[in-house]
Amino acid sequence: MGVPAIIPFKPQNPKSRLSCVLTPGEREIFAQTMLSDVVGAVLGAGCDPKVVSTEPFPFLPAPVETIPLGLNETLNKELAGMEGPVLIIMADLPLADSQAIGRVIATPMDVALVPGRGGGTNAIYLQRGSSFRVDYYGASFLKHARIARERGLSCDVVDTFRLHTDVDEKEDLVELLIHGRGTSRKFLEDLGFELSLEKGRVGIRRKTESTDVESSSRKD
Amino acid sequence: MGVPAIIPFKPQNPKSRLSCVLTPGEREIFAQTMLSDVVGAVLGAGCDPKVVSTEPFPFLPAPVETIPLGLNETLNKELAGMEGPVLIIMADLPLADSQAIGRVIATPMDVALVPGRGGGTNAIYLQRGSSFRVDYYGASFLKHARIARERGLSCDVVDTFRLHTDVDEKEDLVELLIHGRGTSRKFLEDLGFELSLEKGRVGIRRKTESTDVESSSRKD
Structure with missing residues (x-):
């Protein structure tokens, strides 16, 4: 035991x-x-x-x-x-x-x-x-x-x-995407979450169908 | 060496x-x-x-x-x-x-x-x-x-x-006031910083002469 x-x-x-x-x-x-x-x-x-x-x-x-x-x-x-x-x-x-x-x-x-x-x-x-x-x-x-x-x-x-590192807020998800190894990291990634870099700071963003459309429309 | x-x-x-x-x-x-x-x-x-x-x-x-x-x-x-x-x-x-x-x-x-x-x-x-x-x-x-x-x-x-725990933002000062043991914690405390509890979350506040006046005026 x-x-x-x-x-x-x-x-x-x-x-x-x-x-x-x-x-x-x-x-x-x-x-x-x-x-x-x-x-x-x-x-x-x-x-x-x-x-x-x-x-x-x-x-x-x-x-x-x-x-x-x-x-x-x-x-x-x-x-x-x-x-x-x-x-x-x-x-x-x-x-x-x-x-x-x-x-x-x-x-x-x-x-x-x-x-x-x-x-x-x-x-x-x-x-x-x-x-x-x-x-x-x-x-x-x-x-x-x-x-x-x-x-x-x-x-x-x-x-x-x-x-x-307890996860309560959006910023905490950065830690999970960087240091996680388990099912909760995989769950976030499957939802489309990924790290993003804005003004030198690391954040997260979620790829959605609409942002995919948005980025492809930028090619026009 | x-x-x-x-x-x-x-x-x-x-x-x-x-x-x-x-x-x-x-x-x-x-x-x-x-x-x-x-x-x-x-x-x-x-x-x-x-x-x-x-x-x-x-x-x-x-x-x-x-x-x-x-x-x-x-x-x-x-x-x-x-x-x-x-x-x-x-x-x-x-x-x-x-x-x-x-x-x-x-x-x-x-x-x-x-x-x-x-x-x-x-x-x-x-x-x-x-x-x-x-x-x-x-x-x-x-x-x-x-x-x-x-x-x-x-x-x-x-x-x-x-x-x-690197200290960049206001929220990070909470960590220092709780876990610090050195000169930087003392510096903050000498400036009047202390922990505060708002809606169940721990934050920091700074005691200033004006807030002291404020809190004493509340007694009226």
């Missing part, structure tokens, strides 16, 4: 800040492909993934539990009964790989935190689940570091951009 | 995308404090820093060479004569620490790249300087990975958010 890895997931109307580039249906599938990449990385690191989802949805590569409570309440209820190690890892980390997760769960400290971009917490590893309580939302990284400190737990901060 | 570490630097009108929150003079000092943090991290990792600057400026903690050519031309001229190892590291990485740099220079590969956010390259380590040529600007990470491949050099990508 590997370390249990809890992956919270929101299947309905996910990633709303990507609405400018993806339809609601595309966002749903995209969120599932990112989850799939995280599950793959977690399995590769020898962990046992369990998805805890706010709504039922048909995802097969890992067991899914539908949770009635909020994220913090659900996780803290789970943690309270866990005397062994546990990993909590977010579902929107499509650059996650087994090496990075391996570094997290190899920590010699009581707690290992992986900060997300903008103050969040993308992964928490606990040698003993019941020793901790989570407090997501807002600047949760600072809250989690303080909770560890207040409980006298030694705390590691694992330095990995692969787990630091 | 440690590994030579070349740090390109632009002292005049640096970080123009921070103009919305910093005056030109503040940006100049801020760029120098970030450079100072990078120099400290480089020294801590046992490297010998050398700043190559586009303009003369009075920076004491490391030798400074003023370069007449463009960045790529200057660096490639330097590399051509180097048969030993060399590190090239950007000056706008205020989260840099010795551990992350140590991981870069400990690579068993011919080349180690650290990607920056948005497709750039924040650090390049070469076992043999003359084996490589740099090509900065645009999606330079992809260009550098290709140059290594074309030259038959084995290439490592070092997974570190501390060296991945």
